[in-house]
Amino acid sequence: MFADIRNFSTICEHMHPDAVSAFLHDYFNRCTKIVTKHNGMLDKYIGDAILALFNVPVDQTQYQIQACQCALELIEEVDKIRSENLDKTLIANLRIGVGLASGSIIAGNLGSDEIFNYTGIGDKMNLASRLESLNKFYLTRIIVDNETYQATADKFLFRWLDRVCVKGKQEAVDIYELLGLSNSHKDKRQHLEAYEKALNAL
Numbered sequence: 001m002f003a004d005i006r007n008f009s010t011i012c013e014h015m016h017p018d019a020v021s022a023f024l025h026d027y028f029n030r031c032t033k034i035v036t037k038h039n040g041m042l043d044k045y046i047g048d049a050i051l052a053l054f055n056v057p058v059d060q061t062q063y064q065i066q067a068c069q070c071a072l073e074l075i076e077e078v079d080k081i082r083s084e085n086l087d088k089t090l091i092a093n094l095r096i097g098v099g100l101a102s103g104s105i106i107a108g109n110l111g112s113d114e115i116f117n118y119t120g121i122g123d124k125m126n127l128a129s130r131l132e133s134l135n136k137f138y139l140t141r142i143i144v145d146n147e148t149y150q151a152t153a154d155k156f157l158f159r160w161l162d163r164v165c166v167k168g169k170q171e172a173v174d175i176y177e178l179l180g181l182s183n184s185h186k187d188k189r190q191h192l193e194a195y196e197k198a199l200n201a202l
Contacts (some may be wrong), residue, residue: 001040001050001051001052001053001054001067001071001098001100001128001130002049002050002052002098002099002128002131002132003031003049003050003052003071003074003096003097003098003131004048004049004050004096004097004133005027005048005049005078005094005095005096006094006095006096006097006136007095008047008048010090011023011090011091014090015090023091024048026081027081028045028050030052030077030081031050031074031077031181034070034073034074034077035050035052035070037070037073038054038066038067038069038070038073039060039063039066040052040053040066040067040070041053041054041056041122042053043118043119043127044117044119047103048097049132053105053107053119053120054066054067055068056105056107056120057107057118060100063140064102064148064151064152065102065151065152066157067102067148067182068100068144068148068152068155068156068178071098071100071142071178072142072178072180072181074096074098075096075098075142077143077192078094078095078096081094082094083156093094095141096141097126097132097133097134097136097140097141097142097143098132098135098141098142098143099127099129099130099131099132099134099135099142099143099144099155100128100142100143100144100145100148100178101124101125101127101128101131101144101145101148102124102132102147102148102151103122103123103124103144103145103147103148104122104124105120105121105122105123105124105125106120106121107119107120107123108125112198116139123169124145126168126169127145127166127169127173128145130167130169131144131145131166131175133142134164134166135176138161138162138177139163140177141177142178143175143176143177144158144175144176144177144178144179145173145175145176146173146174146175146176147172148176149174149176154182155177155182156178156179156180156181157178157181157182157183157184157188157189157192158176158177158178158179158197159176159177159178159179159182159192159195160175160176160199161175161177162174162175163175163195179192
């Protein structure tokens with residue numbers, strides 16, 4: 001799972017460094033608690049981005065469900081941060097994008113002889129990062145790959161977005177927007193049904 005703040009460069013440009021540091025500290029605290037609450041492993045902070053792994057280093061039976069729950073709760077937490085900072089224009093417009101991909105990765109202690117850390121590498125890591133970035137194009141907040149969708153479709157509401165060939169890959173993949181729990185509000189389900197009807201009519 002990759003989660004990245006939108007337009008963070010603008011925030012840094014117009015806020016005092018101390019204020020940026022304080023904001024990131026609060027943001028990372030709140031988001032990290034959500035990751036660990038859902039049995040995710042915080043891999044690292046990459047600037048303003050968060051990289052988390054699920055199902056490592058200990059096997060989890062429902063890790064894809066937990067990852068989706070985590071992503072939805074991160075969005076809810078960002079909504080709370082915005083509402084708490086209505087007097088601060090930049091933070092009041094805070095948005096993040098989240099990308100989720102499921103599959104095999106290499107996980108373990110990686111690095112040099114002197115410095116290393118527990119992390120993951122592999123095609124699915126790259127895909128999750130690309131999906132996170134695609135939120136900017138589709139004006140969405142959470143995008144998942146087909147494997148994640150197939151494993152959790154009975155628990156959550158999804159909207160099929162597209163079949164794309166992300167940067168660095170030659171094979172196209174189906175991507176979906178994660179909207180909420182399967183028992184989400186009636187209006188959200190109605191919007192989804194209308195969207196699917198329109199899509200089928202093309």
